[in-house]
Structures are given as C-alpha cells and as structure tokens.
Amino acid sequence: MTVKAVVLTGFGINCDNETHRAFCRAGADASRVHLNDLIEHLELLDQAHILAIPGGFSFGDHIASGKVLANRLRHKLGGPLERFVAGGKLVIGICNGFQVMVKMGLLPLFDGAFTQEVTLAWNNTCRFENRWVHLGTAPDTACVWLKDIEQLPLPVRHGEGKFIARDGAVLQRLLDNHQVALRYIRPDGTAAAGEFPYNPNGAADDIAGICDPSGRIFGLMPHPEGFQDRENHPEWTRLPLQAEGAGLQVFRNAVEFARKEL
Amino acid sequence: MPTHRIEVAMKRDLPDPAGEALCARVQEDLEIRVESARVIDVYTLNAALSEEELERVRAELFTDPIIQDSAVDRSLAFDYDCLVEVGFLPGVTDNVGRSALEGVQDTLGRNLAPGEGVYKSTAYALSGVDRETASRVASGLLANELIEQFVVKTEAEMKTLDGTPLLALPVVTQQSDATVGEIALDLSDAELVALSRDRMLALDLEEMRVIRDYYARPEMRASREKAGLPAAPTDIELEILAQTWSEHCKHKIFNALIAYEDETGHRQIDSLFKTYIKGVTDEVAKRVPWLVSVFEDNAGIIQFDGAHVFALKAETHNSPSALDPYGGAMTGIVGVNRDVLGAGLGFQCIFNTDVFCVGSPFYTGEIPPRLQHPKRVLRGVHSGVRDGGNQSGIPDLNGAIVFHERFLGKPLVFCGTGGISPAVVGGKPVSEKAARPGDVIVMTGGRIGKDGIHGATFSSEALHEGSPATAVQIGDPITQKKMADFLLEARDLGLYTCITDDGAGGLSSSIGEMARKPGGAAVHLDKAPLKYAGLAPWEIFLSEAQERMTLAVPPDCLDGFMDLARRREVEATALGEFTNTGRLECYFEGSLIAALDMDFLHDGLPRMHLEARLESVQAAPELLLPGDANDLTSDLLAVLGSLNVCSKESFVRMYDHEVLGQSVLKQFQGIRHEGPGDAGVIKPVSGSERGLAVSCGICPKYSDLDAYAMAACAVDEAVRNLVAVGAGLGNIAGLDNFCWPDPVQSASTPDGRHKLAQLVRSCEALYDVCLAYDIPLISGKDSMKNDYRIGDTKISIPPTLLFTAVAMLEDVRKVVSMDVKGAGHAVYVLGETGDEMGGSEYLALRGQSGANAPQVSPLSARALYERLHRAVNAGLVASCHDVSDGGLGVALAESAFAGGYGMTVTLSPLGVENGVIAVFSESQSRFVVTVRPEHTAAFEATLDGSPWYRVGETSLEPVLRVICGDGKMLNAELSVLRDAWKNTLDW
Structure with a gap:
C-alpha cells in the first residue's frame, strides 16, 4: 500500500521542504500542499493517511505563535480535520505546527474534543534560541511515532516552547492517558528537571511533545526533520554516529504504522 | 467609526x-x-x-x-x-x-x-x-x-479608559495628490547646487549641468512639446535621473578616472571597478570553469554541480540602520534575500550571512545628536536580522560583529544571502532573463507608501540633521515569504521572462533596469496599489516600500500568473508594458508625465575625475609592555575577553542555524557546542554530498596603518577560514563589499585624496591576493559616504572591506571542525609568525595601535593552503582552526576548550624569540592543527615544503600550558579560558 502524506505549506511555514524530504525518505508518497489548495481540494486531505504541519513562522507568529494559523485551520478546515482524526489517521505538528495544534485543540484531544487545554508559552529566557537537546521517550507513551526510540538528540529552534497545562488535573490526565510522549533529558539520560539548557524553555515536567490518547496525533517542539543525516549533528566530527540521522526513524515509524493499520 | x-x-x-x-x-x-x-x-x-x-x-x-x-x-x-x-x-x-x-x-x-x-x-x-x-x-x-x-x-x-484609543490611530489621512510639478533648470550654478540639495537629489554641479543642457537641446524641446510635456523636466523625471545616477546605483567613484599619487610616483587609474575587480575576475576566469553570470545580475551566479547553479550577494544597509537599527537591519536582510530571489529567473535562498560593525557597547562618552548608543544600535540591528532571517525560514550560516570606536558615527550592517536553483527551469537556463517588448510589467508583493522615499540618494550622503525619516522602512518577512513561495512556483511554471527586486529606487530602478533589453517601458502609475492615498506620482515611482518584485509577464501567461497569485494571496498588479520605443515613459490617469531617453538615462551620466594622494602614516612607536613579569596568562585572558575576540554566542544562538535541514558545520562546535567555527558548511542538494562552505574576512583595525594590508588580510582571513574546514583553492568565489568614508576631496572632506588613495590601495590588494588564490569576484557592492557630520562633530568610519567567500566542497563528509578531538594528539602551528603587532588586540588593550600591520604573502600562503587541503582530504587532520584576531594564544585556547582536552605547547620552534609576539602577533595565513599520532608522519610529509611546526601535544588534563622561547609562559585551566572568552558579551 502507498502511504500518502500531505505536508502543509504557505503563510510563513518554512520547514516544509525538509519535512517533505523526511517523509519521502521514510517511504511515503508525500506532497507539499498549500493551505489554500487543501481548502479548495478537500479530497487531497481525505485521500491522505498522514498530515504534517511543519515548523515555521506562520503569519509571523503574530498575536501568539501559531495562533492565526490555528484560527484559520479551525474555521476553514475544522470539519475535514475532525473526519481525518476520527478515521484514525496520523497527524504530526513540529515546532510551530505543534503550537498550531495545541492552540486549535487538536492536542491533547481529550474525549475527541477540539479544546485548548495546554499551551506553549515564551521560553523562560524570553528568547528564540537554536540549540541541540537530548530527548527521552516516555516509557509508557502511546505515541506510535516514537516506537523503538528510547533517546534521541534533536535541535530546538523556537522562542515559545514552554509547555504549560491548564492546571494540575490536565497534566495528570495527560500522564494517566500515556499522552506525554517526549521529555527533555540530560546527556546521561537522567531527568532535566527544568534545568537550562537541558530543558531549553522551562517546560512543565520537561515535556517536549505530547500525543492524543490513540498515539497517532503527535506534536513536539524539537525538529526530527532537522536530523536526517549524520552531518546535521553538531558533534558529528567527533562522535561515532550512523550515516542516517536519528530523526528519520520518527517518520519511518509513522509510515510503517499507516501501512499496517490504515 | x-x-x-x-x-x-x-x-x-x-x-x-x-x-x-x-x-x-x-x-x-x-x-x-x-x-x-x-x-x-x-x-x-x-x-x-x-x-x-x-x-x-x-x-x-x-x-x-x-x-x-x-x-x-x-x-x-x-x-x-x-x-x-x-x-x-x-x-x-x-x-x-x-x-x-x-x-x-x-x-x-x-x-x-x-x-x-x-x-x-x-x-x-x-x-x-x-x-x-x-x-x-x-x-x-x-x-x-x-x-x-x-x-x-x-x-x-x-480609570476613565473606554474604547477610545490612547494613541492616534496610525492611519494616513491624506487626499490623493496627482500633482506633477515642473522644475525649471534655467539656473545659475549656485542655484543648481541648491536645487539638488533642497530636493535631496544628491547630484553634483556637473551632473546638474548635464541634465540642464539635455533639456535645453532644441530637438528635445520640440519632441517634448509634441508629446505634450513641458520644456522643463517634470519632478518625476528629475527624480528618476537623480535615483538612476546616484552613487548607490551607478557606483560613480568606482567607475571614476583617478589620478593617483604616492611616494613611488604618479599613475592614472581608469575605473577601479574595471581595473581591479572585473580585472581580476577576467584573469581568474581563464582558469576556473564554473562562472555563469558575474556583475550583470542582482547576484553573482556560479555552477554548483551538473544540475544546479548557485547565486551569492551581500549588501549593506548602513544609513537606515543608523536611524532605526531594527527596521534598517531587517530591511537589509530581507532586501538582500530579494536580490537572490530576483537573480536570473529566481533562486531559493538557502543561507544568510550578517556582519555588524558598531561602536563599543560599553562606550561612556557623549552621544552626538541623532546618533544612538552603540549598545542600542547593536541590540536593534541584531534583532532586525534575527527576525528577518528567522521568519523568512533562511538559516544564518556565518557572520561577525566588529567593534571600533569610529563606527559610533555610522554602524555598518552587511547582509548576505546565497541561493540555489536547478540550472534549467521550464526548459530554459535559469540564469538567463530578458523582458521582451509587449511583456506586461507586473508588480507583486507589498503595497506602496511613502516609506523609503529617497533611500538611494540618502545613502549617497553623510548622515546630517535633515536626513529624512521617510528613508526608514519596516520589513514584513511574512508578506515576502508568501511572495517568495509564490514566485518560485511561478518560475517553475514558466510564467515570466524577467524578474528583479524593488530595492533602492523602487519601481524607477527595477523598471528602468529591466527596460534596457527590450528598449523601453510604458508605466501607468495610477494603477499601482497604494497603502494610503496622498502620494504624488513621483513618490509612487521612487518609493522603496518593501517586499516587492517587478516581473515581465508575457501577455499569454498573464491570466495564469494572476490566478496563481490570487490563490497564494499575493497581490499582483499590471502596471504597463515593456516597449521598444527607446524611452521610459510614465503616465498618470492617461497623461504622459515623464519621457526619458533610455540612452541618456543609463549612459548620460558624466564621468567623475578624482584625485588620490596617499599620505604616509605617522605610526606611533611600538611599545611592548612586558606585562606581568614572565606570565602571559592574564594577558591572554584579557585578549580572550576583548570585544573583537570574545564569544558572540548570545547573539548568534538567536538565529536559526539549520532550518532547511542542510547544516553540516554550524557556528558553534565541540563538546558543548560553543567553540567558534571557522566557516559554515551546508549540503544544499538533497541526496548529494557536495557542499558549500561560507566565511568572511574583515579587518578595519588595520586601515589607519596600511589600507593595502587591511584588504589583503580580509581576503586571507576569509580564505583561510574556508581552507581550515577543508576547502581547496580553485573552488572559491569571492564577493567584495567596500564601506568607505567619503573619498571625494571637498571643503568638508579635506582628507578626501588620502581616503581615495586608501581605496586604490585596497583595490590593489584585493586584486593581488585574489589573483594569487584564483578567486573570481562574482558580485559586490560599495557604500561610499559613511560619515557623520552634524555641527562641529565629524566621525568617519575606518575604511572597511568585507570579503565574503564561498567554496564548493566535493564531499562534506571530509570536512574538519576546530575542536580538539582527543588526548595524545600532536599540535601543529602552520605558517610563519612574525613581528606584526600593529593593530593587534594585545596592543589595542593598551591603547596603542603599533606600526606593523600584518602582511599577506599570497604565494607562500597559496602553497600552504594547497598542502593543507590535501592533508584534510586524506583524512590526516583531526582539528583545524584559523589564527586570527588575538593571535596564536587565542587559537590554541579556543581549540582546546572547544574539544575539552588540554594542551602543552612550546613555541620556541616558531623561531620568534619574544613570547609576546609569538602568542599575540596577528600574522596571517596561519592555523592551529591537531593530528592523531598514527597520522603525524603522513601529515608532516604532506605539509613538507611549507612552514609547519610541531609544538606540542594534547592531554586529558584540562589545562593549556604554553612556554615561549624567551621563557615567557602561560598556564590556565580550560574553564577559566572559556569563561574569559564567554563572559564579555553574555547578554
């Protein structure tokens, strides 16, 4: 079966090229589709198995990061997206895409409802920063995108990535549902425990990514599409690394899952 | 409402x-x-x-x-x-x-x-x-x-707040203004000069006379009468001429006839540009096969591989950044992006570079009127470049921040961009563009406002009391990103024949340039979309409002082009058509308001004749203070923490380094990702290991001592940064950006002859070193009026050449980073160390300039670079770091703490007795290299014939120990060195 992935573009999205490349390398039939074309041709979404909302600065991050694009998706593509999700299909939002997802309520998707329960606020440093972080997969996570991945290094490149839940109950519910997917850790594998720069933004419980209860809808601040080749890693000249970057496995997992399950 | x-x-x-x-x-x-x-x-x-x-x-x-x-x-x-x-x-x-x-x-x-x-x-x-x-x-x-x-x-x-705004709504409420003025030129010389000044035309008397005489010709008067135009020029005609003839657009000084004189004699230079810049490129072009389009387009274009071409451009945005650092720098970066987007039929931007030259952020003196504190300037330009680059999704790959007290008068903001494209799109070479008669003139992107009117002429003047606020523009990266995405789609669909950006001079410049090939254009300015009413026709044509590109769209493609624009929510407007009438014609509401002969517009400008005389420099006697007895440790810590050496990480980390996913070597390297890399490296073509390395060189601190050395060192610094990561000569292209104080002798510039002579000397150095290294100059730009003059205060920047260099790498998997990789590795110094303390950071900390600026010996450097390239290619080099500002001590310290391994080094093999010189001299063309023990013999054999010195070994113990020939020494823990380097600008 051909797994079709739609990678969203337009309005300041800017990681669409490498996200598209990652899905192609993972074996998907991937295409970059402008948001307006997707709205005009809903069949493109209906025919796809995976939707990716890549990183970038949609609408300049004006008002708040991801907010204006989230608003547009909700108003212009809300119904089709609900259908897409209800069909058990896969969605990934990376960085700005994650911000879009939480602000339109596509995550955490408690009880299937598009309600905003969490947010990504300004980093504690109040700065946009580009740095590599160490990440650990939550051992009990439902996230299908992280299958067989225990740890991986990835770049973060954001100003608003501090994960905050509405309250303690929401955070507990995320934990109980196995929706916490990815955490910032220290290089030795222990918890970052909020310490900068291991936790680069001050995220609650070191959370870097969450998924919906089914594990098929995944959002994260770090950029797995930014580590497709060994040479992307900042220490590749001094470390024994595989030729393939560790980030690519995230996309392989999704394509494999879609091929088997959809 | x-x-x-x-x-x-x-x-x-x-x-x-x-x-x-x-x-x-x-x-x-x-x-x-x-x-x-x-x-x-x-x-x-x-x-x-x-x-x-x-x-x-x-x-x-x-x-x-x-x-x-x-x-x-x-x-x-x-x-x-x-x-x-x-x-x-x-x-x-x-x-x-x-x-x-x-x-x-x-x-x-x-x-x-x-x-x-x-x-x-x-x-x-x-x-x-x-x-x-x-x-x-x-x-x-x-x-x-x-x-x-x-x-x-x-x-x-x-407490009384309601819905009433606290501030006036930022809405322009002017009536539309279709007035076209006539400007009589039947004036005395003094009146012509006054007219040029009052209207901000920035034209000199000779140029004003040529325009007056053009309009006074009988056949001109007859043809104007027939066309219904007044005998005198209309305001829009005069503005078009002033913009097209501005220093900014025509590079009058670089094209001038120069009578040069120094202690060795007289000579005449027939255009600096032709003699040196184009001159060296023409020579090197005989030896490198990859030049595609140089000096002709918005950016230089070279062949990257069999299927791709690469474009490079760097610009300055100094004057706007002096008035509004944030907006000025942002429009600098998004503006140079448009140069690359508008090169050939359009390139995708794949990296940015940025270099800022500012005064000390710790300056405590008086700030002259209209200037801002250097700290505020630095923060502003940094934020502008950060937001412009990040929001456009273009990674920052390389740059520098340079401090000098005279940049207080005018900050320099250099912004560069590289782009890539398939060599052929829609069956046509992407590097070839030409509008044809009948093609529709289409403007895309943002709307036109009063922002940026007179930018081209403004940047051709010193900053003065009347410098206009309208010269400032604010960028809108998202509007531009939408336009860039759209244009690359339209390019691939073959929907246009020519494209160029609306930068300095706005539509006047873009249409005027594009009209040269077809031989004319007819523009209907009332069709142009405006941000608000109230612009006179000449303002519409001259406005430098941002995020706009002008295209030539064949009539049969117009519907497809407009439809795609609508679907991408990009504004596109047809403004007229290209013609072969030989004239640039502008209409407003059906009436002809400007008709200029293309020949006169582009070739009527009289040539400048200038004088240059090099004054010998009275250098202060050099004083080498012995420092703290024999221990140079505290001196090294001070140099590491000096502004021009210290870490700029807190600034650079705020740029996205790796969007697009092509990153191979980043700005920061080593165990903590904090060691300063020499060149940025990317692999721009998916699935290919072929790469690009990008670096820069800039050394204004040597200008006052020796302008030739300043330029030679800038070229060498950029090249050795590339060689340090593994680049080879013959695969390197260069780009020159000259920023000078006014070099034209006048009452307000009594030392203009000397400044022009410094420019001549710099051009000679550029020619000599590029020729020796086989580097063609593929593009460049100059900015010649970087002075501040208000009241009795005049501040002129130090003459500055930024040299941007890019190398094509066969295989990025072979590149080398600057961090030490292990213990027990041999440490080498490559290249000769001499008594060249002039302009050094060491002397600067003592308030001295010294006398001997470093000199480049290009032939021996070339041989060393070729051998080092072979060694890197053969996998013999574990780490390599170039030696530059601060000297050898800094390079050793940086390599060591970046890698987390100590070093014990003896400098006596260098043959320099004085330890201060050995550690702190800034002699050019040198590297610190570490080599694994199993590779030392092969490495030494490969380097033989060039100066190499095995000076020590790396160690597990995290300490740097250096002993000099005269017994001077230094000894410091790596963490101490690192903190000294990182703390100064850790904002």
Missing part, C-alpha cells in the same frame, strides 16, 4: 517574563530602577463589530486561555504607577495589525469593510516610577520616535 480596545496580558497570578526582562534592561541601559513591569498587548479595532463579534474575537483569537487574561475597553493593568503605551506612527508598516485583521476575518467569517482595520500597540504598566521617569524609559528604550508614538498615563488617568 467606533473603536474598541482589546487588552491581553499574562494572568495576574503568573509571572510576566517579558516584564521582568524589561526591568533588567531599563536598569542596565538607562540606569533607572523600575520596581516591576507588566506587558500588555493592545489591539485597537477600528471596525463596526457587534458586541457578540467583539467577544468572539477576544476569546477565540486574541487570548490564550491557559495563561492570559483579556478585556474589552477595560485596562488589565494593576498595582502600577504609570502606563506607557507605544504604537506606530501613521504609515509605518504594522505587521501584527495586519495578521490580526486576517484572524478577525477568519473568526467572523466575513471581510471587514474598506477603511476598517486592526492596529497593534503595546502597553507597559510600570511601578516605582513617576511620569517624568516613565517618559524617559519610553523615549530611551521602549519607543523609536522616528517610527513610533507613545503616551504616558498615570493609574488615575487610566
């Missing part, structure tokens, strides 16, 4: 990090204590909305319910003394306001009516300050009054 105010702020019980950061900044920059600050986003909705609609947009669009509170027509500020609200002045681009408008329309499911709008402002609730102090905070930090307005309110005054 009713207005409503929506306020959004962090919830009361949550901390406000932006407010906390603001308090710290106010304390640091203004030495004012603010007890606490909270930041409130304010959206003023000037639209007929129902209460229900207002509530809906407040809740759904403007508020993050997890962390924010919001209110309609009510203040959220609490426990404060004064509130400062800052918003834009009328006509200034309000990017957030525009996105908010789109969000409101999405939420309501309907478009707002024409004239309705959303405007963004920001309120700061400050406690612990009175009204007068709050005003000082506002004008000193929060607002740039050139583009922003502010108001201060006390808590009591805020």
Whole structure:
C-alpha cells in the first residue's frame, strides 16, 4: 500500500521542504500542499493517511505563535480535520505546527474534543534560541511515532516552547492517558528537571511533545526533520554516529504504522 | 467609526517574563530602577463589530486561555504607577495589525469593510516610577520616535479608559495628490547646487549641468512639446535621473578616472571597478570553469554541480540602520534575500550571512545628536536580522560583529544571502532573463507608501540633521515569504521572462533596469496599489516600500500568473508594458508625465575625475609592555575577553542555524557546542554530498596603518577560514563589499585624496591576493559616504572591506571542525609568525595601535593552503582552526576548550624569540592543527615544503600550558579560558 502524506505549506511555514524530504525518505508518497489548495481540494486531505504541519513562522507568529494559523485551520478546515482524526489517521505538528495544534485543540484531544487545554508559552529566557537537546521517550507513551526510540538528540529552534497545562488535573490526565510522549533529558539520560539548557524553555515536567490518547496525533517542539543525516549533528566530527540521522526513524515509524493499520 | 480596545496580558497570578526582562534592561541601559513591569498587548479595532463579534474575537483569537487574561475597553493593568503605551506612527508598516485583521476575518467569517482595520500597540504598566521617569524609559528604550508614538498615563488617568484609543490611530489621512510639478533648470550654478540639495537629489554641479543642457537641446524641446510635456523636466523625471545616477546605483567613484599619487610616483587609474575587480575576475576566469553570470545580475551566479547553479550577494544597509537599527537591519536582510530571489529567473535562498560593525557597547562618552548608543544600535540591528532571517525560514550560516570606536558615527550592517536553483527551469537556463517588448510589467508583493522615499540618494550622503525619516522602512518577512513561495512556483511554471527586486529606487530602478533589453517601458502609475492615498506620482515611482518584485509577464501567461497569485494571496498588479520605443515613459490617469531617453538615462551620466594622494602614516612607536613579569596568562585572558575576540554566542544562538535541514558545520562546535567555527558548511542538494562552505574576512583595525594590508588580510582571513574546514583553492568565489568614508576631496572632506588613495590601495590588494588564490569576484557592492557630520562633530568610519567567500566542497563528509578531538594528539602551528603587532588586540588593550600591520604573502600562503587541503582530504587532520584576531594564544585556547582536552605547547620552534609576539602577533595565513599520532608522519610529509611546526601535544588534563622561547609562559585551566572568552558579551 502507498502511504500518502500531505505536508502543509504557505503563510510563513518554512520547514516544509525538509519535512517533505523526511517523509519521502521514510517511504511515503508525500506532497507539499498549500493551505489554500487543501481548502479548495478537500479530497487531497481525505485521500491522505498522514498530515504534517511543519515548523515555521506562520503569519509571523503574530498575536501568539501559531495562533492565526490555528484560527484559520479551525474555521476553514475544522470539519475535514475532525473526519481525518476520527478515521484514525496520523497527524504530526513540529515546532510551530505543534503550537498550531495545541492552540486549535487538536492536542491533547481529550474525549475527541477540539479544546485548548495546554499551551506553549515564551521560553523562560524570553528568547528564540537554536540549540541541540537530548530527548527521552516516555516509557509508557502511546505515541506510535516514537516506537523503538528510547533517546534521541534533536535541535530546538523556537522562542515559545514552554509547555504549560491548564492546571494540575490536565497534566495528570495527560500522564494517566500515556499522552506525554517526549521529555527533555540530560546527556546521561537522567531527568532535566527544568534545568537550562537541558530543558531549553522551562517546560512543565520537561515535556517536549505530547500525543492524543490513540498515539497517532503527535506534536513536539524539537525538529526530527532537522536530523536526517549524520552531518546535521553538531558533534558529528567527533562522535561515532550512523550515516542516517536519528530523526528519520520518527517518520519511518509513522509510515510503517499507516501501512499496517490504515 | 467606533473603536474598541482589546487588552491581553499574562494572568495576574503568573509571572510576566517579558516584564521582568524589561526591568533588567531599563536598569542596565538607562540606569533607572523600575520596581516591576507588566506587558500588555493592545489591539485597537477600528471596525463596526457587534458586541457578540467583539467577544468572539477576544476569546477565540486574541487570548490564550491557559495563561492570559483579556478585556474589552477595560485596562488589565494593576498595582502600577504609570502606563506607557507605544504604537506606530501613521504609515509605518504594522505587521501584527495586519495578521490580526486576517484572524478577525477568519473568526467572523466575513471581510471587514474598506477603511476598517486592526492596529497593534503595546502597553507597559510600570511601578516605582513617576511620569517624568516613565517618559524617559519610553523615549530611551521602549519607543523609536522616528517610527513610533507613545503616551504616558498615570493609574488615575487610566480609570476613565473606554474604547477610545490612547494613541492616534496610525492611519494616513491624506487626499490623493496627482500633482506633477515642473522644475525649471534655467539656473545659475549656485542655484543648481541648491536645487539638488533642497530636493535631496544628491547630484553634483556637473551632473546638474548635464541634465540642464539635455533639456535645453532644441530637438528635445520640440519632441517634448509634441508629446505634450513641458520644456522643463517634470519632478518625476528629475527624480528618476537623480535615483538612476546616484552613487548607490551607478557606483560613480568606482567607475571614476583617478589620478593617483604616492611616494613611488604618479599613475592614472581608469575605473577601479574595471581595473581591479572585473580585472581580476577576467584573469581568474581563464582558469576556473564554473562562472555563469558575474556583475550583470542582482547576484553573482556560479555552477554548483551538473544540475544546479548557485547565486551569492551581500549588501549593506548602513544609513537606515543608523536611524532605526531594527527596521534598517531587517530591511537589509530581507532586501538582500530579494536580490537572490530576483537573480536570473529566481533562486531559493538557502543561507544568510550578517556582519555588524558598531561602536563599543560599553562606550561612556557623549552621544552626538541623532546618533544612538552603540549598545542600542547593536541590540536593534541584531534583532532586525534575527527576525528577518528567522521568519523568512533562511538559516544564518556565518557572520561577525566588529567593534571600533569610529563606527559610533555610522554602524555598518552587511547582509548576505546565497541561493540555489536547478540550472534549467521550464526548459530554459535559469540564469538567463530578458523582458521582451509587449511583456506586461507586473508588480507583486507589498503595497506602496511613502516609506523609503529617497533611500538611494540618502545613502549617497553623510548622515546630517535633515536626513529624512521617510528613508526608514519596516520589513514584513511574512508578506515576502508568501511572495517568495509564490514566485518560485511561478518560475517553475514558466510564467515570466524577467524578474528583479524593488530595492533602492523602487519601481524607477527595477523598471528602468529591466527596460534596457527590450528598449523601453510604458508605466501607468495610477494603477499601482497604494497603502494610503496622498502620494504624488513621483513618490509612487521612487518609493522603496518593501517586499516587492517587478516581473515581465508575457501577455499569454498573464491570466495564469494572476490566478496563481490570487490563490497564494499575493497581490499582483499590471502596471504597463515593456516597449521598444527607446524611452521610459510614465503616465498618470492617461497623461504622459515623464519621457526619458533610455540612452541618456543609463549612459548620460558624466564621468567623475578624482584625485588620490596617499599620505604616509605617522605610526606611533611600538611599545611592548612586558606585562606581568614572565606570565602571559592574564594577558591572554584579557585578549580572550576583548570585544573583537570574545564569544558572540548570545547573539548568534538567536538565529536559526539549520532550518532547511542542510547544516553540516554550524557556528558553534565541540563538546558543548560553543567553540567558534571557522566557516559554515551546508549540503544544499538533497541526496548529494557536495557542499558549500561560507566565511568572511574583515579587518578595519588595520586601515589607519596600511589600507593595502587591511584588504589583503580580509581576503586571507576569509580564505583561510574556508581552507581550515577543508576547502581547496580553485573552488572559491569571492564577493567584495567596500564601506568607505567619503573619498571625494571637498571643503568638508579635506582628507578626501588620502581616503581615495586608501581605496586604490585596497583595490590593489584585493586584486593581488585574489589573483594569487584564483578567486573570481562574482558580485559586490560599495557604500561610499559613511560619515557623520552634524555641527562641529565629524566621525568617519575606518575604511572597511568585507570579503565574503564561498567554496564548493566535493564531499562534506571530509570536512574538519576546530575542536580538539582527543588526548595524545600532536599540535601543529602552520605558517610563519612574525613581528606584526600593529593593530593587534594585545596592543589595542593598551591603547596603542603599533606600526606593523600584518602582511599577506599570497604565494607562500597559496602553497600552504594547497598542502593543507590535501592533508584534510586524506583524512590526516583531526582539528583545524584559523589564527586570527588575538593571535596564536587565542587559537590554541579556543581549540582546546572547544574539544575539552588540554594542551602543552612550546613555541620556541616558531623561531620568534619574544613570547609576546609569538602568542599575540596577528600574522596571517596561519592555523592551529591537531593530528592523531598514527597520522603525524603522513601529515608532516604532506605539509613538507611549507612552514609547519610541531609544538606540542594534547592531554586529558584540562589545562593549556604554553612556554615561549624567551621563557615567557602561560598556564590556565580550560574553564577559566572559556569563561574569559564567554563572559564579555553574555547578554
């Protein structure tokens, strides 16, 4: 079966090229589709198995990061997206895409409802920063995108990535549902425990990514599409690394899952 | 029209990090204590909305319910003394306001009516300050009054807040103005000069006379009468000529005939550009096969591989950045992006470079009128480049921040961009473009306002009291990103024949240039989309409003082009057509208002004749203070912490380094990702290991001593940065950006002859070194009036050449980083160390300049670079770092702490007795290299014939120990060295 992935573009999205490349390398039939074309041709979404909302600065991050694009998706593509999700299909939002997802309520998707329960606020440093972080997969996570991945290094490149839940109950519910997917850790594998720069933004419980209860809808601040080749890693000249970057496995997992399950 | 105010702020019980950061900044920059600050986003909705609609947009669009509170027509500020609200002045681009408008329309499911709008402002609730102090905070930090307005309110005054805006709505309310003036030129010389000055034409007397005489010709008068034009030039004609003939656009000084004189004799130089810049490129072109298009297009174009071409351009945006650092620098970066987007038929931008030259951020003296403190300038230009680059999705790959006291007078902001394209698109070579008669002139992107009028002529003058605020523009990266995405799609569909960006000179420049090939153009200026009414026709044609490109679209492609633009929400407007009439014609509401012969417009400019005379430099005698007895440790720590050496990480980390996923070597390397890399490396073609390395060289500190050395060192620095990562000569292209103080002798520039002679010497150096290294110059730019002159104060920048270099790498898997890789590795110094302390950081810390600026020996350097390249290619080099500012001690320390291994080094093999010289001299063409023990024999054999010195070994113990021939030594833990290097600018 051909797994079709739609990678969203337009309005300041800017990681669409490498996200598209990652899905192609993972074996998907991937295409970059402008948001307006997707709205005009809903069949493109209906025919796809995976939707990716890549990183970038949609609408300049004006008002708040991801907010204006989230608003547009909700108003212009809300119904089709609900259908897409209800069909058990896969969605990934990376960085700005994650911000879009939480602000339109596509995550955490408690009880299937598009309600905003969490947010990504300004980093504690109040700065946009580009740095590599160490990440650990939550051992009990439902996230299908992280299958067989225990740890991986990835770049973060954001100003608003501090994960905050509405309250303690929401955070507990995320934990109980196995929706916490990815955490910032220290290089030795222990918890970052909020310490900068291991936790680069001050995220609650070191959370870097969450998924919906089914594990098929995944959002994260770090950029797995930014580590497709060994040479992307900042220490590749001094470390024994595989030729393939560790980030690519995230996309392989999704394509494999879609091929088997959809 | 009713207005409503929506306020959004962090919830009361949550901390406000932006407010906390603001308090710290106010304390640091203004030495004012603010007890606490909270930041409130304010959206003023000037639209007929129902209460229900207002509530809906407040809740759904403007508020993050997890962390924010919001209110309609009510203040959220609490426990404060004064509130400062800052918003834009009328006509200034309000990017957030525009996105908010789109969000409101999405939420309501309907478009707002024409004239309705959303405007963004920001309120700061400050406690612990009175009204007068709050005003000082506002004008000193929060607002740039050139583009922003502010108001201060006390808590009591805020109690009466309703929907009425605190600030005037930033709306331009002018009537449309179709007036076309006539300007009589039948004037005396003095009157011609006054006219040029008063209208900001920046034309000299000779040029004004040529224009006067052109209009006075009998056949001219006859043809104008026939066309219905007045005998005298219309205002728009004169403005077009002034813009086209500006120094900025025509590079008059670089094309001048120069009578040069120095102690060795006289000679005449027939155009610096032709003699040296094009001259060296023509020579090197005989030896490198990859030049595609040089000096002809918006950017230089070279062949990258069999299927791809690469474009490179760098520009300066100095004058706008002096007035508005943030907006000036942002338009610098997004502007140079458009140069690459408009090179050939269009290239995708794949990296940015940025170099800032500013005064010391720790400057404590008087700031002359209209200038800003260097710290504020640095923060502003950095933020502008950061936002412009990040929001455009283009990674920052390389750059520098250079400090010199005379950059107080004018900061230099260099922005560069590289782009890639398939060599062939739609069956046509992408590097070839030509508008044809009959092609439709289409403008895409943003709308036209009064912003940036006279930018081309303004940047051709010193900064003075009358420098216009309208010369400032604010960039809108998202509008440009949408346009760039759209244009690359249109390119691949073959929907246009020519494209160029609207930069300096606006439509006048872009259409004027594009009309050369077809041989004319007819433009209908009343069709141009405007931000607001009130622009005279000449202002429409000259405006430098941002985010615009001009294209030539064949009539049969017009529908397809316009349809794609609509679907991508990019504004595109047909303004006329290209012709073969031999004239540039402008119409307004059907009437002809300008008709200029293309020949006169482009070739009528009289040539400048200039004099240059090199004065010998009276250098201060060199003093080598012995420092702290025999121990040079504290000297090295001081040099590591000096402004031109210290880490710039806190700035660079805020740039996205790796969007597009092509990154191979980043700015920071080693175990903690903090060691300073020599060149950025990317692999731009998916699935291919072929790469590009990018670096820069800039050495204004040597200018006063020896302008030839300044330029030679800049080229060498850029090249050795490339060689350090593994590049080979013969695969390197260069780009020159000259920034000079006015080099034309006059009453206000009594040393103009010397400054011009320095320019000649720099060009000679550029020629000599590039020729030796086989480097063609593929593009470049000059900025020649970098002086500040108000009242009795004149500050001229040190003559500065930025050399940007790019190398094509066969296989990125072979590149080398600068960090030491292990213990027990041999440490080598490559290249000769000499007594070249002039301009060194070591002497600068002692307030001295010294005498001997470093000299480049290009032939021996070339041999070394070739051998080092072979060694890297053979996998013999574990780490390699270039030796530059600060000298050998700095390079050793950086390599060691980046890798986390110590070093024990003996410098006596270098043959330099004096330890101060050995450690701190800034001799060129040198490297610190480490080699694994199993590779030392092969490495030494490969380097044989060039100067190499095995000076020591790396160790597990994290300590750097250096012993010099005369017994001087230094000894420091790596963490101490690293902290000294990192702390100075750790903002």
